[in-house]
Amino acid sequence: MIDPQPTCSAIGRPVLTANLLSWYADIKRDLPWRDSCDLYGIWVSEIMLQQTTVQTVVPFWQRFMERFPTVQALAAAAETDVLALWSGLGYYSRARNLHAAARVVVHQWEGEMPSSREQWQSLPGIGPYASGAIASIGLLERVPAVDANARRVLARLAVAQPAEFAGLNPAQQQKMIDDLGADWVPADSPGDWNQALMELGALLCGARRAHCPECPVRNHCHAWQGQWVEQVPPPKTPTAAVPVWVGQLLVTWRDRILLVPPASPPVPGSFPGRKTLRADFGKLHPGLWGLPMTPWLAGHQTPPWQSEAWRSWLDLPEKLWPSSAAFRVAGHFRHGITKYRMRVEVLQLDLDPRQEMPARWVESETGSNRIPKAKQGLFFAPRSARPPVSKLTDKGLHFQEDTGV
C-alpha cells in the first residue's frame, strides 16, 4: 500500500464545524434579507446573488421587495414591470424565471411555497445551488448549497493529495467536492453552515488571494498545511476574447430618452469590409427595451456613421428630425457579453424640446421606469430608465473615457 491517505479528508471535523460557525456568527455581514425568515425574500435574494456581488444586489433587492413585497404581488405583475426593476442587474432570464415561478406558486400551488429542496428545484430558475440555499436557510433542511466559493473552500480544506486531485477530470473533481459538501452539512444549523462556507470564500479564502493567518479553520486545512492554497482550484482556461464594435444612438427629448422594443433588429446599414458578428438580437436582452444599436461588427475600429440610416429606421416624423449636424459623438465605453469585448460608441441627438410627440410614444407612470408593452416601434422613457448595455444613470451618461453629457 503506497498511499493509504485518501485524496480527500477532514482534519478534526467537529472542531472545524464549531470554529467556522462561531466565526460566522461573529463577522457575518448585516444584509437586509437576513433580517427575517421570509422565504420569499430569501428566494429573491438567492436569485439576485447568482453571479452577482452582495454590494450590487442590496439596492436592487430593496427596491424589488418594496415594489413586490409578496409572491402574490410578483405573480400579479406584468413581466415588463418585473424586468424594468431588474434592469441594470444583468442576467435577465433570472427575472423572467423568477416571475414565471411566482406564477406557478400562486396559480398552481395556491400560494403555498415549496416545503422541500426537491420542490424548490422544480421551479424555473432554481438549480442545485439555489434550491439548497433556500431550503437550508429558509426551511432548515439539512442540504448543501455548494457554490463556487464553497467549492473553493472545501477543496482547500479537504484535498489531501493535490497531485492526485489534479489528475481527475473537472467533472470528477466537482463530484468529489460536492459529495463532501453534502456530507459535511451539520444537522442543527445547515443554513448558517452553508452561508459560513460562502462568507469565508468571499472574505478570506479568495480565488486569487487567501488571508490564511486570519482564517478560523486554517488548522484544519490541508492546503494551509501543505502550502498550496493558491494552486486549488486550478485557473480556468479562458476562452479567447473577440473584439466587437457597436454603435448606439441616444435620442433625447425634454427629460426623456428614446428606447426601442425588445428584440428590435439592429439599425440597417452597410459596413463594407467589416464582418458582422451578430445581427439577430432576438435573444439578446429578451423582454427589455433598449437603445437602438448597429449590428455587432468585428474589430474595435469605428466605421463611418450613417445618420440617414438611423432616421429612416426610426421613422420619426421628418419635421422632428434635425439636420445631420445635430448628431454628435457623446463618448464610448467598453462592455463585455460572454466572449465578446465590445467598444460601444454612442451618438447623441437632442430633439427640439418645443416640439410635441405623439402621446403613444410618451405616456408612462410618472417617476418610474415602467415601459408600456404595446408601444409601436419606439418609446420616450423617463431618464430613470436604465436600458441594458448603457452607461445611463439618473445623473445622465457616465463614460469611463471621453466627456459624458
Place this chain on the structure above:
DNA sequence: CATACGTGGGC
C-alpha cells in the same frame, strides 16, 4: 459537456 447570458469592482 460547452456555451450563452450582464454588469460592476478589484488588482
Place this chain on the structure above:
DNA sequence: TGCCCAAGTAT
C-alpha cells in the same frame, strides 16, 4: 488598462 472574478441555470 486589461483581465479575472462574482451566492448559477438553462439549453
